Amino acid sequence: MNPAPLTKKVTIINKQKTTHSIAEHFIQFLQPHIALNDTLKVEAFKIRHNVYCEELAYEDMRANGQETDEFDYRSTFSLIQHIESQHFTSCVRLVTSNSESELLPIEKYCSSSITNKDFRPEAFARHEIGEISRLAVRSSFRRRKADNFKGCATGVISEITYSETELRCFPFIAIGLYMSAAIMCMKQGIKHTYVMMEPRLARSMKFVGINFKQLGPAVDYHGLRAPYYIKPTDFTAQLSPDFMKLYNIIEKNISAQLSHTKHS
Numbered sequence: 001m002n003p004a005p006l007t008k009k010v011t012i013i014n015k016q017k018t019t020h021s022i023a024e025h026f027i028q029f030l031q032p033h034i035a036l037n038d039t040l041k042v043e044a045f046k047i048r049h050n051v052y053c054e055e056l057a058y059e060d061m062r063a064n065g066q067e068t069d070e071f072d073y074r075s076t077f078s079l080i081q082h083i084e085s086q087h088f089t090s091c092v093r094l095v096t097s098n099s100e101s102e103l104l105p106i107e108k109y110c111s112s113s114i115t116n117k118d119f120r121p122e123a124f125a126r127h128e129i130g131e132i133s134r135l136a137v138r139s140s141f142r143r144r145k146a147d148n149f150k151g152c153a154t155g156v157i158s159e160i161t162y163s164e165t166e167l168r169c170f171p172f173i174a175i176g177l178y179m180s181a182a183i184m185c186m187k188q189g190i191k192h193t194y195v196m197m198e199p200r201l202a203r204s205m206k207f208v209g210i211n212f213k214q215l216g217p218a219v220d221y222h223g224l225r226a227p228y229y230i231k232p233t234d235f236t237a238q239l240s241p242d243f244m245k246l247y248n249i250i251e252k253n254i255s256a257q258l259s260h261t262k263h264s
Helices: 003-029 038-055 105-113 150-154 171-187 199-207 241-263
Strands: 030-034 075-082 088-096 129-137 192-197 224-230
Touching: 003 030, 003 171, 003 241, 030 171, 030 241, 038 075, 038 088, 038 129, 075 171, 088 171, 105 129, 105 192, 105 224, 129 171, 171 192, 171 199, 171 241, 192 199, 199 224
Parallel strands: 129 192
Antiparallel strands: 030 075, 075 088, 088 129, 192 224
């Protein structure tokens, strides 16, 4: 018997098992939240302080233990909560703009790094652009040996393994955050999304089918980061089936939260 078809069949079966386990594992242990009240926003600010001020020292320590900045008033925040402990593991925000005076963080601090003129923010309507930023994951949810490197705090998946096993624990917390942010982009009418991220993180996202377009070279901004672009509508275009299932679960969860708030 030709072993090739058998090998292919085994691969398909293993992928089916992974498809089930990634999505089911997520909803069993983790709960996505949109910060629809000040209490949840404070939780996000505390996580950011833990990562950006205490751990990485990218920002100065704050007396109140909350890391905030000038962009937060026009941002939507997503968090992921560990169900059993009720502790919030991580957060990310979507910054929006309604006028030329409301620059995105990438415009204010890293505009010169965007060398692809066709995709610069000023090429699009202000109310249709947004930036995903301040992704942070608490160190207490990065316990494995493979996660003990600096990039993990801001979402990078270890390149040591790059296997399905590597994607079954902490890393899909970061993936879940990006999915939440993409969902909020579409719900708010954002058509053009930017993010300053480590090239390693961009490669991590590409591994599961999330393809960010690099707009320029990496620069030193809170570590080595490069400007990236993605259309929210393209976010799921090449998403692998297992992570597509996860995306659908998160989208359903977020929609339920927004619907509940709207009718409460």
